Amino acid sequence: MNTMEDKATAAATGASATERFRTDKSGATDTPPERVSMLAREVLDAVHDVIRRHQVTYPEYDALKAWLIQVGADGEWPLFLDVFVEHVVEEVANAAREGSKGTIEGPFYAPGAPRLGADATLPMREGEKGTPLVFHGQVRSVDGQALGGATVDIWHCDDDGYYAQFAPGLPEWNLRGRITADGDGRFWIRTIQPAPYQIPTDGATGALIRAANWHAWRPAHLHMKVSAPGYQVITTQLYFPGDPHNDDDIAMAVKPELMLDPRPAADGRGADVEYDYVLDPA
Numbered sequence: 001m002n003t004m005e006d007k008a009t010a011a012a013t014g015a016s017a018t019e020r021f022r023t024d025k026s027g028a029t030d031t032p033p034e035r036v037s038m039l040a041r042e043v044l045d046a047v048h049d050v051i052r053r054h055q056v057t058y059p060e061y062d063a064l065k066a067w068l069i070q071v072g073a074d075g076e077w078p079l080f081l082d083v084f085v086e087h088v089v090e091e092v093a094n095a096a097r098e099g100s101k102g103t104i105e106g107p108f109y110a111p112g113a114p115r116l117g118a119d120a121t122l123p124m125r126e127g128e129k130g131t132p133l134v135f136h137g138q139v140r141s142v143d144g145q146a147l148g149g150a151t152v153d154i155w156h157c158d159d160d161g162y163y164a165q166f167a168p169g170l171p172e173w174n175l176r177g178r179i180t181a182d183g184d185g186r187f188w189i190r191t192i193q194p195a196p197y198q199i200p201t202d203g204a205t206g207a208l209i210r211a212a213n214w215h216a217w218r219p220a221h222l223h224m225k226v227s228a229p230g231y232q233v234i235t236t237q238l239y240f241p242g243d244p245h246n247d248d249d250i251a252m253a254v255k256p257e258l259m260l261d262p263r264p265a266a267d268g269r270g271a272d273v274e275y276d277y278v279l280d281p282a
Ligand code: MBD
Pocket: 079, 082, 083, 104, 105, 106, 107, 108, 197, 199, 218, 251, 253
């Protein structure tokens, strides 16, 4: 990946995210024509309504067309949709769950990360920049049973806000790993604290953000998918208190239940944080 250019440009990041989506999620669907018709009709009706209410002009219509073309050219449909739309899809999908809160997956998950034991250090470069973080917890079922052997598939950006496989120059699995919990469902993950993330500003999504005078920030976050046989996988994120963007995440994916409570580490180096997961039966 990142064959296009040797820099973390929107086009290179977008091409990687688009390629990843095509590989992992075919997009094929058996949605019946009646439902396609209803959804397409109502989306178009909503667009027509906005045009009438705001008296949209031909120059504005052409600006929209040019922008939509550029989102595709930059490969930024995964980024744009995950930032501005996915949070509502997740809300609908997980409304009935009793266990841990989910939130959006975003465009930067890569399946097949290295498998690690219950007391794990994520793959990282020698002298990886950033505040050391020990993240530990337990995976249980909604009825309180410890889920021995559960999997915590975790990924996060580095101290500069870059995700391995979506920015050039990073080892393939940097700050990504699949941890197998011990017999009591417990895990320990040694890593560094991720930096706040600014979505690429040099592509079409960045152009919209600038044109609208919005900001491009997501608060610092850890991503994970937590699973165990017989239980629903939960895709979620965890956040750090005090981040200036916890209250105005551009992706609207922060929930109070997902806020960590880090403590200074016992050895005085970095932070120690505990978070337990609760899985719903499949
Ligand atoms: C991210 O890191 C992210 O988590 C989301 C949802 C969108 C863009 C970048």
